[in-house]
Amino acid sequence: MADLRVNFAGIKAPNPFWLASAPPTNSGYQVQRAFEAGWGGAVWKTLGEPILNVSSRFAGTHFNGQRVVGFNNIELITDRPLEVNLQEIYETKKKFPNHAVIASLMVEPKQEKWHEIVKKVQDVGVDGFELNFGCPHGMAERGMGSASGQVPELVEKQTYWAKEAAKVPVIVKLTPNITDITATAYAAVQGGADAVSMINTINSLAGVDIDTWKTIPNVAGKGAHGGYCGPAVKPIALNMVAECARNPEINVPISGMGGVSTWKDAVEFMLMGAGSIQVCTAAMHHGFSIVEDMVDGLNNYLDDKGIESVAGLIGQSVEKYSDWGHLDLNYKVVARINNDVCINCNKCHIACEDTSHQCIDMLTSENGNAYLEVREEDCVGCNLCSIVCPVDGAISMVEIPNGEPMTWNQRQEAIKLPICNS
Amino acid sequence: MSSYAEFLEEKKKIDELYEKGYTITAVREDLSGAYLTFERSKLDLNDIEEKIELHILTADTRKYFSNLIIAQQKELI
Numbered sequence: 001m002a003d004l005r006v007n008f009a010g011i012k013a014p015n016p017f018w019l020a021s022a023p024p025t026n027s028g029y030q031v032q033r034a035f036e037a038g039w040g041g042a043v044w045k046t047l048g049e050p051i052l053n054v055s056s057r058f059a060g061t062h063f064n065g066q067r068v069v070g071f072n073n074i075e076l077i078t079d080r081p082l083e084v085n086l087q088e089i090y091e092t093k094k095k096f097p098n099h100a101v102i103a104s105l106m107v108e109p110k111q112e113k114w115h116e117i118v119k120k121v122q123d124v125g126v127d128g129f130e131l132n133f134g135c136p137h138g139m140a141e142r143g144m145g146s147a148s149g150q151v152p153e154l155v156e157k158q159t160y161w162a163k164e165a166a167k168v169p170v171i172v173k174l175t176p177n178i179t180d181i182t183a184t185a186y187a188a189v190q191g192g193a194d195a196v197s198m199i200n201t202i203n204s205l206a207g208v209d210i211d212t213w214k215t216i217p218n219v220a221g222k223g224a225h226g227g228y229c230g231p232a233v234k235p236i237a238l239n240m241v242a243e244c245a246r247n248p249e250i251n252v253p254i255s256g257m258g259g260v261s262t263w264k265d266a267v268e269f270m271l272m273g274a275g276s277i278q279v280c281t282a283a284m285h286h287g288f289s290i291v292e293d294m295v296d297g298l299n300n301y302l303d304d305k306g307i308e309s310v311a312g313l314i315g316q317s318v319e320k321y322s323d324w325g326h327l328d329l330n331y332k333v334v335a336r337i338n339n340d341v342c343i344n345c346n347k348c349h350i351a352c353e354d355t356s357h358q359c360i361d362m363l364t365s366e367n368g369n370a371y372l373e374v375r376e377e378d379c380v381g382c383n384l385c386s387i388v389c390p391v392d393g394a395i396s397m398v399e400i401p402n403g404e405p406m407t408w409n410q411r412q413e414a415i416k417l418p419i420c421n422s
Numbered sequence: 423m424s425s426y427a428e429f430l431e432e433k434k435k436i437d438e439l440y441e442k443g444y445t446i447t448a449v450r451e452d453l454s455g456a457y458l459t460f461e462r463s464k465l466d467l468n469d470i471e472e473k474i475e476l477h478i479l480t481a482d483t484r485k486y487f488s489n490l491i492i493a494q495q496k497e498l499i
Contacts, residue, residue, distance in 0.1 A: 329485055357425070377426040403489060411488040415449040419491060 002302035003309035004295065006040070008276040009169045009195035009253045011128045013100035015040035016310055017266065017294050020257050020278035021104035021130060021173070023075060024288070028088030032095060037288035038295055041100030043278060044089060046077035046132045047121060048106040048144070053079055056217045059206035061232065070232035071281045072206035074217065074224060076138045077106055082120065090124040101125075102171065105162070106132040106144050109154050114161035128168045130255075131159060133184070134175035134200020136227045146175035146200065152187035159191025169194035171255060174240075176233075177203050181240045185250045196244065197255035197278065199237040201227025230281040234259030238272055245273025245318045261290075263297025270310065271317035328405040333381035333397045335360070335374045341394040344370050348385035348395060356384045376400075429482035436487060439474060446491055455479045458487060 004015040018041035019025050019034050026045045034042055053076055061070035078085060093101050103126045107113035118129065133149030140147040148154040155172065162170050172188035174181055176199035185196050203225050207216040215223025237258020244250045256274025260266055261282040269277055282290055298310070307313060337348070337360075349372055352360040359378035363371055374385075386395040439460045448459035456478040464472060478484055 330489065359424075375424070375426075378424045404492075406485070406489055406492060410492065411485075414492045414495060415451075415488060419447050419449065419494070 002299050002307060004040075004298060004302075006276055006310055008100075008255065009128070009171065011041070011100050011102065011169055011276075012098070013040035013276070014098055015295055015298075016270070016276045017291050018042060018100060018102070018255070018276055018278050019283060020280040021046050021102075021132065022280040022284075023073075024280060024283050026078065027080075028092045031088075031092050031101070034283075034288045034291075035092075035096045035099045038291040039099075039288065041102065041127075041276070043102045043104050043130050044085065044126075046104040046106045046135065047082055047085055047117065048077050048139075050079050050081055051076040051138070054219045056219050059217045059226070061206055061230070068230055068281065068285045070204075070206075070228055071230035071284070072204050072217075072226040072228050073201070074137050074219075074226040077104075077132070077135065082117075086121065086124045089121075089126060093125045093127075100127045102128045102130050104130045104132050104173070106135065106139060108142075108144060109148050109158055111161045111164075114158060115165045118162050118165040122166065122168055126168060128171060128194075129162060129166055130171040130173050130197060131162055132173055132200070133158070133188075134173045134177075134198075136175060136177055136201055136203050137225055146177050149173075149175040149184060149200075150178050152183050155184045155187040156191035159188050159193050163192040171195040171197050173200055174198045175200050176236060176240055176258070180243075182243055182247050182250060185244045185247070189250055189252055193252055195253040195255060195275075196250070197257065198240050198244070199233070199258040201229045202233055202236065204228030229258065230285075231259045231261055234261075234265060238268060241269055241274055242272040242318065242321045245315060246321055261285075263294045263301065266294060266298060267301060267313065270313045271315070272321065273315045273318050275314050325409040326407050328407060329411065330402045330404065330406050332400045332402040333383075334376040334379040334400055335381070335383075335385050336376075336396050336398050337372050337374060337385075338394055338396065339371050341391055342372060343391055343394070344372065345390060346372070347388045347390065348372060351384050351388045356380075356382050360385060425480060425482065429480045429486070432476075432478055432480055432483040433486055435476055436483070436490070439476070440490070444474065445494055446487060449487070449491070451484075456484050456487070 006013050006016045019039055021043040025031050025042045031042045057075040059072040060068045063069045103121045105117050107117050135145030139145040159172050172193040174184050188196050214221055241256045253275040254273050255276045256269035257278035260277055260279050266277045349360045349362050357380050359375045361373050363373055389395045443462040444460035446458050447461045450457040458476045460474045
């Protein structure tokens with residue numbers, strides 16, 4: 001059994017799986033049930049001045065029979081008084097002293113507001129804070145959430161103000177609704193953040209009902225943009241975690257989230273630098289018990305790899321993530337079709353012929369059987385055929401030896417004038 | 423013509439020049455592709471064509487001549 005315990009920026013938890021600040025962490029009842037189910041930590045639904053919510057708040061994006069590939073919400077932060085939340089946080093922490101309870105906070109960008117809420121909340125014994133600079137809807141219209149989180153100066157200042165009053169670690173949660181998340185991550189570090197977390201939800205409109213012409217969801221016929229999350233956003237989140245992890249100026253731990261649904265997703269985030277994992281949509285879709293598979297899966301994976309603890313996994317793939325200019329232009333893979341497995345659906349041929357490099361031929365053998373063959377010399381190794389192929393093992397991408405590596409950056413340096421004549 | 427066939431044609435022209443003792447001395451790239459300048463030292467007084475320019479169109483050939491230049495520069499070091 002591997003050691004799944006984590007010490008994330010000084011916040012200790014029995015495992016790296018934490019519920020993200022969201023509807024699943026709205027109350028003590030829910031968080032305590034989550035801990036009983038096996039979650040290692042929870043980021044309490046954002047505390048701030050109690051808000052008013054609308055009815056009809058969520059929408060799922062379904063694709064090709066797969067439910068909830070994406071999830072959209074227009075629910076705001078907690079609508080309960082601070083004292084009620086604090087009482088429940090106190091009780092939860094008392095019952096589960098070894099689990100991580102982190103309070104998500106959001107107030108106006110004023111020093112006294114941050115001091116007030118930080119002091120009040122830390123008195124009940126939270127293990128850390130997460131500053132919500134990411135919520136994209138509702139609160140942003142009031143100058144909070146992602147409205148602050150998109151301005152590096154405000155991120156830095158507010159982090160600094162929270163740190164002035166905080167005696168426990170401060171995590172800054174970042175919005176993905178920005179061109180370069182490393183800019184705001186760096187601002188958080190400059191403000192004294194002990195860690196950053198990402199990603200919050202992405203601005204979204206889940207859909208439009210083509211019969212009623214109303215938005216999905218709609219509130220009395222009207223809609224407003226919400227925050228998008230769930231499996232569909234995982235690649236976006238993973239890139240943002242990786243970009244921060246490989247930036248030497250962002251030298252604080254990263255809590256990764258955005259579409260994590262399985263232990264495999266979690267491993268990917270950890271390999272790319274996440275020291276803890278936050279989950280929301282998968283828990284909303286399947287319930288708290290999904291954490292059992294996550295814990296078991298991670299445990300077995302670490303055992304199989306001979307890794308003693310979660311720490312041995314964190315950041316192991318970061319050095320493999322770089323800029324395009326450092327990629328080897330001479331590296332070559334080509335597609336190969338295994339005709340023993342191929343069902344001749346021709347999807348690869350169509351995809352290649354219509355939208356890629358026209359290198360898969362439809363041929364007929366001497367005995368009259370149709371088959372597909374890749375002209376390897378014309379194949380650029382784009383992977384499209386293997387992506388659209390419905391049969392596992394029918395198309396392999398095979399590495400072809402192709403000389404010494406040469407990156408774009410090396411090439412550009414080499415062809416600069418003048419080139420010496422031997 | 424397949425792009426590989428186009429590459430082979432362009433590669434052949436470059437290889438022939440190398441066989442004749444030319445090396446690439448300048449590369450100019452623009453929207454139309456790459457223009458390579460080849461030069462060689464005069465072997466005898468009858469040599470008149472010392473500078474030749476090739477217009478390269480295919481991406482594979484642009485990779486190919488880049489590898490040649492890098493190899494050429496490594497030899498000089």
